[in-house]
Amino acid sequence: MTTTQHIAMLARMEAARRETHAHLRLIERQIAARAERLMTTFRARSPDYRKSRSTWSHADEQLYQATLSELAFSRHREVEGLSRKLVRQDAAIAAFRRRHGLPEVDPELDMAGLRAA
Template sequence: MTPPSEVRVQLARMEEARRETQRQLDLIDRQIMRHMTVLIPRRQPKRTGYRHGKPPDPNAFLERYRSHLAALTAERQPEVDALSRRLAHQDQAIAVLRVRHGLVLPRVA
């Protein structure tokens, strides 16, 4: 049987590891958004006016933005998936440890 103080130390370590994994996921999200923020001025529609009698397409900018965002997200997707799986495993391990040692937090209704 593990002493209660060792269980609490182990739980604290597991929770800190979980927070670090969450920070890494948040960092990836911020990096993608920062990159997109830098690219927005470059993606603005050119102010050329009408060409060959056709008005500028108002949805073109949004389509270019979405496609670039999808490309950046797809590039980082394997890393995000791995971190998400790790986070799920950590959540499950923390829950099992809490239940096993009677450290279940009371539910807030």
């Protein structure tokens, strides 16, 4: 294989890792959004309820955290599976880079660069 082919293969591996990472973040956002939607149904209050203060009480926060935990637990297998896949992909990318003499790049820094672009 040529260096160009190695770089192309590495790019495919990194794209697959980014896709897995995006899927994991999507699941986390879905869980948080679902918990928030459930909270709005629990927290039906009159519009003039304590106008000068926040309507979010300590009890609401506890209920939100409990709901978030339940929803996260209901999808924990999917989240753990994707997390393990990310670890395997990171290891495979690092090994590929070492084997073919390509520079090491921290995947989190790489992802931060993609978000900024």
